[in-house]
Amino acid sequence: MRKNVRTVLSGIVAAGLIAGFAACSKKNAASETIITDVHFPLEQPAVLNFITSAPSGSTQNPNERLIFQRLEKESNVKIKWTCFVQDQFNDKKNLALSNAKALPDGLFNADMSDYELLRYAKQGIIIPLEDLIENNMPNLKKVLDDNPNYKQMITAPDGHIYAFPWIEQLGSGKTAIQAIGGMPFINKAWLDRLGLAVPKTTDELEKALLAFKENDMAGDGKTIPMSFIMNGGNEDMGFILGAFGEGYGDVPDHIAVSNDKKVIYTAAQEGYKEGLEWMHKLASEALIDLEAYTQNWSTFVAKGKAGRYGVCFSWDCANIVANPGDFVPLPALIGPEGQKNAPRSSRSDTSGFQKGRCVLTSACKNKVLAAAWIDLMYEPHQSAQNNWGTYGETGADNIFEMTDSGMLKHLDLAGKSPNEIRNAQMVGGPLAVLDSYYNVYVTCPDDAQYRMDWVKDVYSADMKENYVFPNIFMSQEDLDSIAQYTTDLDTYVNRMKSEFVMNGNVEEKWDEYLKKLDQYGLSKYMEIMQRNLDSYKGF
Numbered sequence: 001m002r003k004n005v006r007t008v009l010s011g012i013v014a015a016g017l018i019a020g021f022a023a024c025s026k027k028n029a030a031s032e033t034i035i036t037d038v039h040f041p042l043e044q045p046a047v048l049n050f051i052t053s054a055p056s057g058s059t060q061n062p063n064e065r066l067i068f069q070r071l072e073k074e075s076n077v078k079i080k081w082t083c084f085v086q087d088q089f090n091d092k093k094n095l096a097l098s099n100a101k102a103l104p105d106g107l108f109n110a111d112m113s114d115y116e117l118l119r120y121a122k123q124g125i126i127i128p129l130e131d132l133i134e135n136n137m138p139n140l141k142k143v144l145d146d147n148p149n150y151k152q153m154i155t156a157p158d159g160h161i162y163a164f165p166w167i168e169q170l171g172s173g174k175t176a177i178q179a180i181g182g183m184p185f186i187n188k189a190w191l192d193r194l195g196l197a198v199p200k201t202t203d204e205l206e207k208a209l210l211a212f213k214e215n216d217m218a219g220d221g222k223t224i225p226m227s228f229i230m231n232g233g234n235e236d237m238g239f240i241l242g243a244f245g246e247g248y249g250d251v252p253d254h255i256a257v258s259n260d261k262k263v264i265y266t267a268a269q270e271g272y273k274e275g276l277e278w279m280h281k282l283a284s285e286a287l288i289d290l291e292a293y294t295q296n297w298s299t300f301v302a303k304g305k306a307g308r309y310g311v312c313f314s315w316d317c318a319n320i321v322a323n324p325g326d327f328v329p330l331p332a333l334i335g336p337e338g339q340k341n342a343p344r345s346s347r348s349d350t351s352g353f354q355k356g357r358c359v360l361t362s363a364c365k366n367k368v369l370a371a372a373w374i375d376l377m378y379e380p381h382q383s384a385q386n387n388w389g390t391y392g393e394t395g396a397d398n399i400f401e402m403t404d405s406g407m408l409k410h411l412d413l414a415g416k417s418p419n420e421i422r423n424a425q426m427v428g429g430p431l432a433v434l435d436s437y438y439n440v441y442v443t444c445p446d447d448a449q450y451r452m453d454w455v456k457d458v459y460s461a462d463m464k465e466n467y468v469f470p471n472i473f474m475s476q477e478d479l480d481s482i483a484q485y486t487t488d489l490d491t492y493v494n495r496m497k498s499e500f501v502m503n504g505n506v507e508e509k510w511d512e513y514l515k516k517l518d519q520y521g522l523s524k525y526m527e528i529m530q531r532n533l534d535s536y537k538g539f
Contacts, residue, residue, distance in 0.1 A: 033046075034365060034366055034368075034369075035366060035368060035369045036368055038136070038368060038369055038372040040074060040075045040076070040077075040372070040376070041073070041074060041075055041076040042075065042076040042077065043076075044076070045076050045077070045078060046076065046077050046078070046366070046369060047077070047078050047079075047080055048077060048078075048079055048080070048105045048106075048364075048366070048369065048370055048373065049079075049080045049082075049104040049105045050079055050080075050081055050082070050104055050105060050106050050107065050108045051081075051082045051083075051084070051093065051096055051104050051106075051107045051108065051110075052081055052082075052083050052084075052107070052108040052109045052427075052428075052429070053083065053084050053085065053086045053089035053109045053111075053428075054083055054084075054085070054086060055085075055086050055423040056085045056086060056087065057420075057423060058423045058424050059424075060083045060085065061081070061083065062079070062081045062083055062427065063079070063081065065425065065427055066390050066392065066393055066425065067385055067386060067390050067425065067426075067427050068427060070390075071373075071376060071382075074376070075373055075376065077369070077373050082096070082104065089109070089111065090111070093107065093110070093111075097120060097125055097361075100125070103125065103361040103362065103363035104361060104363065105360065105361060105363060105364040105366070105370055106358065106359055106360040106361055106364060106370060106374075107358065107359050107361075108358055108427075108428075108429045108430075109357065109358070109428045109429055110163065110356055110357060110358050110359045111354070111356065111357065112163060112356030112357075112359060113356060114355070114356070114473055114474065114479055115476070115479045115480075115483060116356065117156065117162045117163055117355070117356050117359070118156060118162075118475075118476040118479065119476070120162075120359070121156070121160070121162045122476070124362055125361055125362060126162055126163075126359040126360065126361055126362070127162075127360050127361065127362055127364070127367070128160040128161060128162060129160075129161045129162060129163070129164065129360065129371070130155075130160060130161040132360075132367060132368070132371035133161065133371070136368050136371045136372055136375065137371050137372070137374070137375035137378070138375065139375045139376070139377075139378035139379050140164065140374075140375055140378045140430075140432070143167070143378060143432045143434070147167075147434070150165065150167060150353070152537060153165075153353065153355060153470075153471045153472075153473060154355045154473070155473060156473055157473065157474070157475045157476075162356075162359065163355055163356045163357060163358060163359045164357060164358040164359070164374055164377075164430035165353065165354060165355045165356075165357055165430065165432075166352070166353070166354040166357035166428070166429070166430060166431055166432075167352065167353055167431070167432040167433065167434070168351060168352030168353075168387060168431075168432075168433050169351045169352070169433060169434045169435045170351055170352065170435070170444070170448050170452060171351060171435070171452045171455070171456075172351060172435065173349070174344070174455075174460045174463045175452065175455055175456045175460050176348055176349075176351045176452075176455070177351065177352075177448055177451050177452050177455060178345055178348040178351055178352060179344055179345060179348050179455050179459070179460070179463065180239065180342060180343075180344070180345060180454075180455055180459050181233070181234045181239070181251065181252070181315065181345040181348075182228075182233065182234035182235055182236055182237075182238065182239055182313045182314060182315065183234075183239065183313065183314065183315070183316075183317075183329050183330075183454065183459075184237070184239060184240055184311055184312075184313050184329070184330040185311065185312055185313070185314065185317035185320075185321075185327040185328065185329055185330060186198060186199070186205075186208070186310065186311045186327065186328060186329075186330045187212070187217070187309060187310045187311070187326055187327055188326060188327060188328045189323070189326035189327075190212055190217045190310055190326075191208065193217070194208075194211050194212075194215060194217075196208055196211060198328060198330065198331070199330065199333065200331070200333065200334060201243075201333055201334045201335070202243050202278060202333050202334070202335050202336065203336075204333075205311075205330070205333060206281075206282065206285075206287070208310070209225035209226055209282065209285075209287040209310060209311065210225075210285065210287065212225040212310035213225050213285075213286065213287060217310065218306075218307055218308045222306070222308050223308060223310065224289045224303060224308045224309055224310065225287040225288070225310040225311065226282065226287055226288050226289065226292075226309075226310060226311040226312070227288075227289035227291075227292055227300065227303065227304070227308075227309050227311070227312050227313075228289070228292050228300075228312065228313040229292065229295055229296075229297070229300055229313075230292055230293045230294075230494075230497065230498050230501070231252075231494040231497060231498070232297075232300075233252050234313070234314055234315040235297075235300060235313050235314055236250070236252065236313065237279070237292075237313050238250030238251055238252075238266075238343070239313070239342070239343055240275070240330075240333065241271065241272060241275030241276070241279075241343075242271075242332055242333075242339075242340075242341040242342060242343040243275070243332070243333040243334060243335030243339055243340065243341070244271040244272075244274040244275040244278065244335045244336075244337075244339060245269055245270040245271015245272070245273070245274050245275070245339065246264075246269055246270065246271045246339075247271060247339050247340070247341030247343065247464055248264055248266045248269050248271060248272070248341075248343055248465075249266060249271075249272075249275070249341065249343030250266045250267060250272060250275075250343070250497075251266060251343065251344075251345055251346050252346075253346050253347075253486075254266045254267045254489075254490075254493065255346045255469050255529065256343065256344070256346065256465060256468070256469070257465065257467040257468055257469050257533070258465070258467075259464075259465060259466050259467070261467060261533065261534075261539070262530070263469065263526055263529040263530045263533055265517075265522060265525075265526060266343075267493045267497070267517075268514060268517055268522065271339070273506050273507075273510055274335075274336075276497065276500040276501055276506050277500075277504070277506055277507065278336075279500075279501045280500065280501050280502070280503070280504035280506070281504075283501055283502060283504075284504065288501070289303075293498045293501075293502060300312075300320065301319070301320055304317075304320035304321040304322070305320075305321065305322045306322075307321070307322060307323065309321060311330065312327075315451075316447060316451060318447070319419070329454045329458045329459075331458050331459070331462070332459060332462040340462055341462060341463070341464045341465075342459040342460075342462040342463045342464075343463075343465070344463055344465050344468050345468065346468055346469050347468060347469055347470065347471050348468050349467075349468050349470050349471070353471055355471070355473065357428075357429060357430045357431075358374060358429055358430040374430055377429055377430050377431050378430070378431065378432050380432075380433075380434075380437050380440075380441040380442070381406075381408060381441055381442070382431070383431035383432050383433050383437075384400075384408050384433055384437065384441060384442040385399075385400070385408070385425075385426075386426060386427050386428060386429055386431045387426060387428070387431055387433055388400075388410075388422055388425075388426055388445060389421060389422045389424070389425035389426050390425050391408065393425065396424065397411075397413065397416060397421045397424075398411060398421075398425075399411065399418075399421055399422060399425060399426075400442075406441075407439070407440065407441060407442065407443065408441065408442040408443070409442075409443050410442075410443045410444070410445050410446060412446075418445070418447055467539075469529070469533065470533075470536055470539060472532050472533070472536050474528075474532055478528050478532065481524070481525075481528055482525060482528060482529075484521070485520065485521035485522070485524060485525040486525065488520040488521070489517065489520045489521070489522060489525065492516060492517070492520060493517070496509075496513055
């Protein structure tokens with residue numbers, strides 16, 4: 001299908017970026033034509049240079065991916081990729097951008113923080129994009145016009161847009177898939193064998209964990225009643241602390257918003273202290289994995305796959321255990337004083353969102369072409385494939401089949417890991433998958449649907465907080481200050497969280513702990529966060 005993108009920019013000729021429009025000189029200097037009225041597929045091939053990343057277990061040559069092969073055929077634009085392994089990407093990206101003489105046209109999987117966007121924009125390394133979006137990107141423009149909150153979130157304080165976003169809607173508000181991050185999962189098969197019900201209170205959970213241990217449910221002394229990765233994002237145990245005190249629990253950035261719209265630092269609340277005291281009680285009874293404070297992902301998963309866990313924490317227990325059908329989400333528990341809350345994840349108000357997913361650099365001469373090519377990523381079918389995977393792959397598993405009606409239907413993966421298949425096919429980058437697309441352009445993934453069902457059916461009724469801290473694009477001055485404060489705060493809080501659970505000295509050290517938080521700038525940090533929340537439009 002021919003796609004048209006109009007522009008008012010005039011054409012010029014420049015060297016080094018687009019090949020195939022003119023013959024090379026005797027010195028082999030490539031000629032390039034600046035395209036100002038893009039019709040895909042181009043009549044003559046063109047070349048763009050992008051940096052991207054890929055998971056370590058998948059191909060590091062993006063052009064081997066079927067998605068990009070189809071895009072090249074559709075557009076007649078060849079991408080020369082520089083691809084870095086995902087876990088090395090941040091350092092490699094910054095190193096590449098430090099060489100002003102060898103900048104690419106853009107970064108496809110840029111994964112830039114707000115701070116990086118403002119810093120690189122100030123240095124003139126990345127360029128403003130709002131005019132390109134308005135004039136040359138009808139797919140993205142429609143997404144932003146129909147969802148003005150996203151346009152607000154990607155617009156910097158200086159009024160410019162410096163990056164193309166990644167948007168993944170899977171539910172909204174208290175029923176969004178991201179409303180709860182790390183969920184606790186309990187081994188119901190073990191409960192059934194012991195004649196126990198799913199716990200509803202912290203006391204009942206403690207009794208269940210003791211029963212798991214005393215009856216050695218895994219056998220050979222290998223039973224681990226409860227495991228997690230302390231300070232490990234979705235694998236942390238912070239959710240369960242919602243049963244204590246004010247019920248804010250804990251989330252990775254320690255930020256919550258009260259129902260009177262006050263910013264709360266979760267790791268400084270009385271309920272946090274009480275929750276850690278209870279966790280120490282579990283630790284003193286040998287109900288917590290001894291490695292929970294130091295283990296990495298691979299160790300955590302290995303023990304789960306060996307069938308050793310009674311309770312574990314994760315985004316989805318299928319990522320952790322070999323028998324996910326034996327586990328059920330543990331609901332929000334009633335604490336010693338009757339408190340019950342399912343703490344919401346910070347910044348989950350817009351479901352999946354990242355503003356800094358793709359950028360163009362000042363070296364990009366053919367900006368209109370680059371913008372038009374990126375806009376292809378925002379076509380609904382294309383966005384779904386970039387996000388999850390594709391169809392028509394021969395000799396390998398596929399994520400989708402294309403139905404006769406033109407809808408991408410998720411395939412039954414027959415117990416195979418969705419992540420492995422997705423990593424082999426998906427390309428990430430800028431995209432938008434909206435709730436309105438489901439059952440029109442694409443079906444909802446099974447693993448996403450059952451997780452949204454968990455959020456809705458198990459947790460949403462117990463979410464006492466009506467607000468979460470939104471995705472606010474703050475000023476560079478505020479971001480500088482926040483980075484300064486959170487560097488020290490996070491290091492200290494994470495260390496003390498482990499110490500309090502292991503050693504049980506939270507009561508005697510609490511006042512000292514709070515004093516230290518203030519010395520590290522907690523009150524000033526909260527002032528910045530509150531000021532930005534108060535000024536956020538529509539909140």
